[in-house]
Structures are given as C-alpha cells and as structure tokens.
Amino acid sequence: MSLRSLARSSSIKRLSTIIEGYLGCDSQDELVRRKLVASLYAQPASLIFGALAGIATAVTAAVLTEHPLLIASAGILIIVAVARVIATLWFRQDSESERGDTHSLDLVFQLGALSFALLGGIVGALTLLVGNVAHLPTLTVSYALVYGVSIAARNAGRPVMAMGQLLFASVPVLVACLLVGGAPLYVFAAILVMLILGMTSITRNVFEVLREQIIAAKASATMADQMREQARTDVVTGLLNRAGLNHALVEQMMKLPQGRSLALFWLDLDRFKEVNDTLGHAIGDGVLAEVAKRLIDTVPEGATVARFGGDEFVAACIVDDRAQCEQLASAMICDLSRPFRISGHRIGTGASMGVALLPDDGPDIETVMQSADLALYHAKVGGRNQLRFFDPSMTRDLVRKKEIETELRSAILRDELSIFFQPIVDLKTGRIRTFEALVRWFHPEKGELRPDEFIPVAEETGVIITLGNWITAQAAKAAAQWPDDVTLAVNLSPLQIRAPGAALGILNALRDAGLPPHRLELEVTESLFMDDSENTARFMQELSAAGVNFALDDFGTGYSSLGYINNFPFKKIKVDRSFVSGPHIGRKSDAIIRAVAEMGSTLEMEIVAEGLETVEQVQAVSAAGCTLGQGYYFSRAVPDFLAAMLLAQERDGLDTGKRLAS
Numbered sequence: 001m002s003l004r005s006l007a008r009s010s011s012i013k014r015l016s017t018i019i020e021g022y023l024g025c026d027s028q029d030e031l032v033r034r035k036l037v038a039s040l041y042a043q044p045a046s047l048i049f050g051a052l053a054g055i056a057t058a059v060t061a062a063v064l065t066e067h068p069l070l071i072a073s074a075g076i077l078i079i080v081a082v083a084r085v086i087a088t089l090w091f092r093q094d095s096e097s098e099r100g101d102t103h104s105l106d107l108v109f110q111l112g113a114l115s116f117a118l119l120g121g122i123v124g125a126l127t128l129l130v131g132n133v134a135h136l137p138t139l140t141v142s143y144a145l146v147y148g149v150s151i152a153a154r155n156a157g158r159p160v161m162a163m164g165q166l167l168f169a170s171v172p173v174l175v176a177c178l179l180v181g182g183a184p185l186y187v188f189a190a191i192l193v194m195l196i197l198g199m200t201s202i203t204r205n206v207f208e209v210l211r212e213q214i215i216a217a218k219a220s221a222t223m224a225d226q227m228r229e230q231a232r233t234d235v236v237t238g239l240l241n242r243a244g245l246n247h248a249l250v251e252q253m254m255k256l257p258q259g260r261s262l263a264l265f266w267l268d269l270d271r272f273k274e275v276n277d278t279l280g281h282a283i284g285d286g287v288l289a290e291v292a293k294r295l296i297d298t299v300p301e302g303a304t305v306a307r308f309g310g311d312e313f314v315a316a317c318i319v320d321d322r323a324q325c326e327q328l329a330s331a332m333i334c335d336l337s338r339p340f341r342i343s344g345h346r347i348g349t350g351a352s353m354g355v356a357l358l359p360d361d362g363p364d365i366e367t368v369m370q371s372a373d374l375a376l377y378h379a380k381v382g383g384r385n386q387l388r389f390f391d392p393s394m395t396r397d398l399v400r401k402k403e404i405e406t407e408l409r410s411a412i413l414r415d416e417l418s419i420f421f422q423p424i425v426d427l428k429t430g431r432i433r434t435f436e437a438l439v440r441w442f443h444p445e446k447g448e449l450r451p452d453e454f455i456p457v458a459e460e461t462g463v464i465i466t467l468g469n470w471i472t473a474q475a476a477k478a479a480a481q482w483p484d485d486v487t488l489a490v491n492l493s494p495l496q497i498r499a500p501g502a503a504l505g506i507l508n509a510l511r512d513a514g515l516p517p518h519r520l521e522l523e524v525t526e527s528l529f530m531d532d533s534e535n536t537a538r539f540m541q542e543l544s545a546a547g548v549n550f551a552l553d554d555f556g557t558g559y560s561s562l563g564y565i566n567n568f569p570f571k572k573i574k575v576d577r578s579f580v581s582g583p584h585i586g587r588k589s590d591a592i593i594r595a596v597a598e599m600g601s602t603l604e605m606e607i608v609a610e611g612l613e614t615v616e617q618v619q620a621v622s623a624a625g626c627t628l629g630q631g632y633y634f635s636r637a638v639p640d641f642l643a644a645m646l647l648a649q650e651r652d653g654l655d656t657g658k659r660l661a662s
Helices: 003-008 010-023 030-040 043-066 068-096 102-130 138-152 161-178 181-232 242-254 274-277 281-298 320-335 364-380 391-414 449-462 463-479 492-498 500-514 535-545 561-567 585-601 615-624 640-661
Strands: 261-269 304-309 312-319 340-344 343-345 351-358 387-389 417-426 433-442 448-449 489-490 520-525 551-557 570-575 606-609
Touching: 043 068, 043 102, 043 138, 068 102, 068 551, 102 138, 102 161, 102 181, 138 161, 138 181, 138 640, 161 181, 242 261, 242 304, 242 312, 242 364, 242 449, 242 535, 261 281, 261 364, 274 281, 281 304, 281 312, 281 320, 281 340, 281 343, 304 391, 312 320, 312 489, 320 351, 320 387, 320 615, 364 387, 364 391, 391 433, 391 463, 433 449, 433 463, 433 640, 448 449, 449 463, 463 489, 463 492, 463 500, 463 640, 492 535, 500 520, 500 535, 520 570, 535 551, 570 585, 585 606, 585 615
Parallel strands: 351 387, 433 489, 489 520, 520 551, 551 570, 570 606
Antiparallel strands: 261 312, 261 351, 304 312, 340 343, 417 433, 433 448
C-alpha cells in the first residue's frame, strides 16, 4: 500500500485520533487546525536540509565507531529521513488545497517527525555511551539538540508534536548523561531540562500567536463575506440589489451554454406610488416583499432575481428559446396581477415588463439591460400591465425622441415656437367666448412639426414643464389685449402640476401679462387624477381661490369621471371629439352627449363639443344641449394677430348690426 493510500485509510484516521488524545492536542476548529497543519508542509527545503544533516551525522557516527547499534540506528534514520522527504513533497499539494484530510496529513507528518527526532537522539546518546571516538559526541549531541530546538520553532503550529520532537531528540541524550555520570554531564543534563522547559514556553507562545492570527484572519474573512453579502442584498425584499445583480449576471453569462439564451425580464410595478402615498411605506414594503416571493416562486431554479431600485425588479434565467421566454414572462405578469393581501388591505397593482435576450438583443450584459429597459419603457407607454419584447425599431424611436428633445430645448431658447389660438364659440349667439392656446413648432430645416410628434416627447422627458410655462406666459400676454369678456384656455400636463411651485408660477405669469385670473381656464384630463389626486387637489384649490377656472378635457375617455366632477371645482366640461365626429357616432353617442349636457345644465357647467366640422354636427350638439362648440367648422387655430382680427371683425359686425337696428 502506498503512503497516499495509507494516509487516507480509515485505520490511520482512528490511530491519529488515539495519538492526538494521548498527546493532549488542542481541539481547535477545523479551519484553524487545517492552517496549522498546512504550515508543517509549507517549507520542505528546511526539512530536506535537516534530513541531510541528520544522515551525515548518523553515517559519520556509524563509520567511525563501527558499533552495531549505531550502524542500525543510522540505517533506520536514513530510511525515515528519505521517507519523510518523499511524504512531505507528495502531500504538500494536498495540504494547500481542500483535498487532503487534515487528520491524515497531521498524522503522517507526526509519525515521520517524531521517529526522526527519536533516532537523532538515540544516535547522540549512543555516541556518549560508546565514547571511543574523540569529538564524535560533540557532533551527534549538538545535532540532536540543535535539531530539537530548531524544530520546536519550525513546527510551533503543532506544539505538542514540536515538543515531542524536542523531547525525543534530547531525552535520550539526557539519560546517557546520567548513565555516564560526572559533574560536567550532570550539569549538562540539568541544562537540558531547563532548555526543554524554556523551549516549551517559547513554542507555546509562538503557537498562540499563530493561532490568534489565523482566528483573526478567519474572523476578518467571515466579516468581509458578510459585508459583501449585505452590500449585494436588498434590505426590504432579501433579493439581490443592483450591485449583486451585476455580479450574478456576469456569472450567468459566463456559464451560458452554447445554443441557449439568457433572458432578462425588467419589471416595473403599476400604481405603486399610489400605494405608498395612501397606505404608507410599511404597506409598500410589504407589497415589495410579496412581489419578491412571487417572482422567486415563478422563475426556474437557478434564476437570478433582484430588486433594481424603487419598484423595479429584474429577473434573469437561461432559456431554450423565445417561446419559453414568453411563457415565463406571461407567468410573471399573471402572478403579479393577482391582488395582494397586506395587513388586511387588498391591494391590486400589476406590473409592466420589458424583455430582452442575450445574445439576440445584445452581445453583452450592459447592452441587453439597455434593451430590456427600453422595452419596459415602451410597455409603460402602452398602458398598465403590459409586456413588450425588445425590437430594434425601439432604438430608432429612442434616437428620434432624443433628437426631438434636444432640438425642442433649443427651439424654446431660439423662439422657434409659436402660440396659435382656436376659438370656442357660443352655439346660441355665434360669438367667440374663449380661445384655446395651442403650440406650433416651425423648424428652420424640417418645416412644421406636428404637436402629436413633439408633445409626447416633451412629456416623457420633462421638457413639458418648461414648455408649458412658456405657453402660459406667451398666451396670457396675447389674451391681455382681447376684450374683457373673452377668456383664454390652456392645456396643462400632469407633470406641470406636480412641479414645485406650479400654482405660483401660473399666477406670476398672469401678473406679468396683466391678465386677471378669472379670464384663464386651465384644461386638465382625467388621467391627471389617477396618479396623484392629493397634490392635484391642492393645486386646483389654490388657483380656484385666486379666481382661475378649470375645465375637464376629453370627457368620457377615462375612468370615474362623475367622481372627478363632484370632487373638483370644474366650470366647464369638454366632450371628446370621438362622440361628435368619430367613426362610431350614432344613437348611443347622441344619447351620451344629451346626458352630459343635461348634467351640465343641472350643475351650471358649460358643455363644449369638440371636433365640430359640419353644420349638421353643430345643429346636433346644439339640439342635444351643448352650449359651446369648437372645431374646423368655426375656425382652425390661428396666430395671435389673426385671433385679434377675428375678435375685431366680430365686434365690428355687432356694432354695425346695432347701428342698422337703430
């Protein structure tokens, strides 16, 4: 049986336990013991030099004395020395890795070390006892003691074994001194005892230092692992955070099999801000934790799930094809659409999702994440609870929108934008009651750009705040020149209302233009109230108190419209053009207009019919009870000077009629 097989056998392990118990070895934990045992194998060169010195000493003693015991001892010492060197070199790699058993490695080294030390001591003792060669005892005894002392320092990582080697090397010499006798040898024996005691103390101290350093290093490594784990973990959900996600995605990409794809699912919870605002952050955290649990239960084993930040989550897993990816995405959307039960509250949120695949949608993690994020953006634009897979056309659209955003910011500074005004007419008298302000963009190179092309971009990028304030200020300056009975209508974006100091900014614009607040009508859509009704209410109350009027635009296209009319100070309702000139007009749309008009009459609200293009439509909405009309039948949107001209012509016509009547 080879040494390697012997060291790994169960019988050797049992023997190791017996010897260790007999020698009183410390019961350090496995990691500390492993490090200490590994230190024994760390410097094979010193062991080789010691073995060569021992062989030279033993051979010299055997040759000079020709004593049978010394010859036998020298022979055994040579065998043990060679075996130790071979075993040390053979097991060194195991001691540095996790393959070798600690007990077996320890025992192999102990057997060789103690045997070699004992043989060295025996050779020294025999030369003292034989005593027939001058200076030979000095050689052999010096080697035995030097070896014992030096080995005590080298093998201090295993103090019991180190002291065993010192004892095995020096005790035979001490016994020989006592047997031979004489004052010098008795003194030498006493010195040996003190040497053994002193080296025991030194070895023990060295061991304690080594042990404490290993324990401290282990504690530091454990703490570092814990801190790294905490740095990569989201506190609320227990999932990976953004840093942990990046690390995990790189690992998954590295082990991606040939012919398979890494699917990246980017989710954003719908209406989560409303949950936080109405129920509190504790309930919001509960929703996030439940979302994390559902995602973990849905994704396959080995998938990565992380909270990217806020109410955004990212999941990633290896898939066979796009069909499997679609199934997983649909399952996640379906699970998250089910209501949550958090602290007695039934909460429905749902999620929007963007999906991208590696390598189909990008060659690396960063590109694929950008693709998934872009797909999520398109999903959110399409409405709530939507799923979108990345498509290259999304990148082209994004480039186009970025271009529009940059040029729009410059256009505001260069006065490339213009305000046009479309009249809103009294259906009974035919007089202009209001002008709605509409923005127009005449690009110096691309010509006129449609509002439906740049207004959505302005809203998505936040430019609408600057643009909206500019429109209000410019329109108010033009309206200040009109007759006092003509009002100005301006559309407001939800982003404008949420901007800090929005109400004060509008009042300042009116003051600078010299336009009384009661001549301004702010048009808002129903979508405004679905996300931030509390902030909207404060905004409307502040401006209503100053005299500004509000109109509900695009009525009938949103949700809970009657509730909004009841809760907010609207003076005017604009019926959406789809009920007037859309493809589905008929008995039902006519009935809806009549119901809205009757409600408006009861609540003393003006009802505006939008999109009027023919005289028949004007007659129909007038008969249904609408009080005001707007559309191409009356006029398209015109520049401010033409708006003033329309008003002047109207006033001249009235004056002429009065003169003729008189």
